[in-house]
Amino acid sequence: PGLPASMEITWTTINETEESTVEYGLGLTALFRARTTDFLWTGSEGREIHIHGVTLTVLRPASAYVYHCGSEAGWSDVLSFTALNESASWGSRFAIYGDMGNENPHIYDLILNFISTNTVYYADNGRIGDEFMRQIQSIAVYVPYMTYCTLHTYEIYLFLDYGVDLIFKRYEWLKKDLEIKLGNRAECLWITTMGHRSMYSSNNNKDDTCYLSVCLSALAQVRLGRNDTKPAAPGLEDVLFSYQLLKCLFPGLDLELWAQEHTYERLWTVYGYKVTKAPVHVITGSTVRARSRAAISVGAISNPRDWSAFCNTDNGHTCMHVHNTTHLYLEQVSDDQYGKVINSIWVVKEKHGFSAWF
Secondary structure, three states: OOOOOOOOEEEEEOOOOOEEEEEEEEEOOOOOOEOOOOEEEEEOOOOOEEEEEEEEOOOOOOOEEEEEEOOOEEEOOEEEEEEOOOOOOOOOOEEEOOOOOOOOOOHHHEEEEEEOOOHHHHHHHHHHHHHHHHHHHHHHOOOOEEEEEOOOOOOOOOOOOOHHHHHHHHHHHHHHHHHHHHOOOOOOOOOEEEEOOOOOOOOOOOOOOOOOOOOHHHHHHHHHHEEEOOOOOOHHHHHHHHEEOOEEEEEOOOOOEEEEEEEEEEEOEEEOOOEEOEEHHHHHHOOOOHHHHHHHHOOOHOOOOOOEEEOOOOEEEEEEEHHHHHHHEEEEEEEEOEEEEEEEEEEEEEOOHHHHOO
């Protein structure tokens, strides 16, 4: 949930329960109890799903906890998780993928999943979502599993059914959050973002350099904003790129992770379609359904763009290992080639923040 020394537990029931509780602790002999906040989802058939969630706080960093959730009417199995290590020098491991993948959860500290939630969670009145959650349960009950709200749900630059207010609210929140993080680089040494629809992609037949005149492509809307709304909606590239000091702009982020495109593509440090001092972009959307394979552009492979360092259409997933305060390692693993590492990169920074660019 973004709070230090905390962990969020979420589960669902088909029936309403009189009580929803998580019992947890460092061992089975001394358990604490935490009350949940419940949410009711109702599909078009009137099918109800009760979603229970609780945030466990004041956890001991890097310590193993056991827990189970439910009530006296029925409990889950006894499960476990490890609270996140809060040391700035801690080396953490991440598994990152677009739609789905099969991984051994115990070698990772965090799972990042750019899932198209509309096609997964809500299809067939939530039954597909139920099956999906059952499939990932062997991972998600042990390792923090973070998803991103994607294209098919409420990706706000493209989904304006609720107006444009959300665009501006997120923009202002993002600016404020980045200002805090960028102003505290002693503790926030590596700054990474995750989003669904990428700003750049070799799969797109046209780039968005014509945006200011006629082009309103989806890539342009995320990168540069929208000029067809009132007021015009700001884009994200400048706010993600810029760290302002003495009226000069320097890259503030280290890494930007994206999905949507059903390929793996690693870009050079790019800003405004030019290779320059900028964050590294990685598109990791290649763990996809079979129906998407035929639609992938072969041009991204045979005729790569100048700002594209590597592109591949194999099904696969990305692994990220933050080794220490200066070294971050990324590799792309091909599931089609039985776990072969097909691309890797070290991001090395002896200094962080704007001073790294001098």
